[in-house]
Amino acid sequence: MSVQTWTFLFVGLTFGLYLVIAWLSRVSDTKGFYVAGQGIPAAANGMATAADWMSAASFISMAGIISTLGYAGGMYLMGWTGGYVLLALLLAPYLRKFGHFTVPDFIGDRYRSDTARIVAVVCAIFVSFTYVAGQMRGVGIVFSRFLEVDVNVGVYIGVAIVFVYATLGGMKGITWTQVAQYWVLITAFLTPAIAISLQYTGTAIPQIGLGSELVGQGTVLLDKLNQIHADLGFASYTEPFIGSWDKLNVFCVTMALMAGTAGLPHVIVRFYTVKNVAAARWSAFWALLFIALLYLTAPAIGAFARYAMLDGLHGKTEAQLPEWFDSWEQTGLILWLDDGDGRLAYTGTETNEIFRSGNLGTSRVAEIKQNHERWLRGDTAGRDGRAVLRQAGLSGPDRDIIVLATPEMAGLAAWIIAFVAAGGLAAALSTASGLLLVISSSVAHDLYYRIVNKEASESQRLLVGRGVIGIAVIVAGILGIYPPGFVSQVVAFAFGLAAASFFPVIVLGIFSKRVGTIPAVAGMIVGIGFTATYILGSVYGGWSDWAFGIGPQGIGVVGMVLNFAVTLGLTPFFPEPDESTQELILSIREPEGAAG
Amino acid sequence: MSDTPANPEPRDPRVAEAIGRYWKRNLSIMAVLLVIWAAAGLGAGVLFADSLNAWSLGGIPLGFWFAQQGSIMVFVVLILVYALLLNRLDRQHHEDLAAIERGQA
DSSP, X not given: OOHHHXXXXXXXXXXXXXXXXXXXXXXXXXXXXXXXXXXXOHHHHHHHHHHHHSXXXXXXXXXXXXXXXXXXXXXXXXXXXXHHHHIIIIIHHHHHHXXXXXXXXXXXXXXXXXXXXXXXXHHHHHHHHHHHHHHHHHHHHHHHHHHOOOHHHHHHHHHHHXXXXXXXXXXXXXXXXXXXXXXXXXXXXXXXXXXXXXXXXXXXOHHHHTTSBOTTTOSBHHHHHHHHHHHHTOOXXXXXXXXXXXXXXXXXXXXHHHHHHHHOHHHHGGGGXXXXXXXXXXXXXXXXXXXXXXXXXXXXXXXXXXXXXXXXXXXXXXXXXXXXXXXXXXXXXXXXXXXXXXXXOOOSSTTOOEEOOTTOOHHHHHHHHHHHHHHHTTOTTOOOHHHHHHXXXXXSOOTXXXXXXXXXXXXXXXXXXXXXXXXXXXXXXXXXXXXXHHHHHIIXXXXXXXXXXXXXXXXXXXXXXXXXXXXXXXXXXXXXXXOOTTHHHHHHHHHHHHHHHHHHHHHHHHHOSSOOHXXXXXXXXXXXXXXXXXXXXXXXXXXOOXXXXXXXXXXXXXXXXXXXXXXXXXXXXXXXXXXXXXXXXXXXXXXXXXXX | OOOOOOOSSOOOHHHHHHHHHHHHHHHHHHHHHHHHHHIIIIIIIIITHHHHTTSEETTEEHHHHIIIIIHHHHHHHHHHXXXXXXXXXXXXXXHXXXXXXXXXX
16 A cells, blocks of 8 residues: 555544544533543543643654754753643642633632733733644645645644534543544654664664664764764754854753743643642643653654764765655755756755755745756856755755654655654644633633623533634634744744743742732733744844844743743732732642542 | 731631641752752753763763753653652641641540
């Protein structure tokens, strides 16, 4: 059977499985809809959290980013996993004890303010939508690459699937579906990693393979990689702080990702779905353990794929190139513009001949190739395509190719390649559905029930919840089909915004009894306002990184510090919270009843 | 932060004391774990990564290893230790409260 047939088979089977699970766990009350009746076992909740957290970007792009950046790729690994520690220690148990459905709910009750609640709702919706648009796009891309359908058709299919299981089962359906999706995605990720590690180092454990000698070479993988990098003019793979990734920026981006992870609404809400505080703590442990399985493997895939890429391509002629190169060249993820000597050069200098098509349309790529051919023949109308693509910032292959092509680099069977496609879809769909539920609960619970119609009955609220999720799925689909140009960048920025807005008010709300409403709201507005302005200024206004040379990805840390400073600085001048709020704070700090 | 409790209903002082003790222990466990968290991730993985790279662990430069492997392993262990310690602390606290109640009866 061909890869395509296998892919249809796997995708069909897994989608069928998700729908069956959704039907079996359908719900009829708001508690089931928003927090799965608080009856999910800790380990299952950990798996669901892991699937929720690991998006299309984690599955498809992260190993590729590490492969491209070398040491600096570690900031994503440390940032996202380190954020979990903050979440588990500082937030999860207390928010669980508080016992309501959403983060805006906590902020609204703790600070006794509808303004604070609305600011939090707007932040939650903004963060969730920027994130979900990327997931829907991810679904479309996986479909288009493996099934050769249009990207938009892929998005339609994704919308239809998520619509059915999210509106039917709410959080309960989503949680059990995510448990299944976790197994699909982790198996799909580990299988090629083990295979490529065996092939190059003879070790089945990729994490050990990362430090092992290459078979038949007598050299350690990373040493060999550094040596090739030096020979070809790339920066060292293992040495830190090279080029724009200096110590300060690596530090700030890592820190922003950490605090942002802890402040992301779709992850926090997961701790409401377990039975009690003790289970919330265990659930955080299971979640990080399941996430670590993928995150500890990604660096190994990154290094192996880097070696396969350089060793397999550089200096080869058309006939010597590996098979995977031809199949991926057709997708535009990797392009070869030869300088006329018939030998491929993949280097970190001007002689580089390996590029990607990025956001350029197929006609534009064809035009560049045509002009390049002319230039090679000495035609004055021609133009060196290498220079054009280098100036467009498209040197090197697309980072997505690393995970998608690893099975082929390792020479695996067609059905494993197809299984990776199903894994990528599982990663994208699980994250999208979790985010959509946050959007739904933010609007239906925090806005409709808590502000607009406080008398709403159970069935009215459920109806609004289902309605909003339906609308949100469609909006997400539209965003996936017509992605605003900034989507890919904004996903990274969403962390900075969450770090600068949510994280300080939640932490202070739990650990200080003194901080009142006005300082907290002022802090949130200053934090998110500063961070958003700086990001927009850098991306669109052409600002230089004027705040100590910190780039827009790491600026959330400065926003977070400002938020803390403003909130704590204003606190002495405003009244402390009233007695019932003090009681609330005391009650979330105290462990729950012995029976719990 | 000023920590003057303003409880409307006067609690048994021994209960209030038990709760205070619980919170203090919780904060100190948290502080120790967060120091380790910062040392492993931001310290060994970022601030000292360049110097640590002089050593190597199983063929991987140490700073690089901390950034891409070690810190994550430390994080998983930290959350495990936290769950174990805090859940034990919770149980102890409940036993303390039960003892106080028995004393009253």
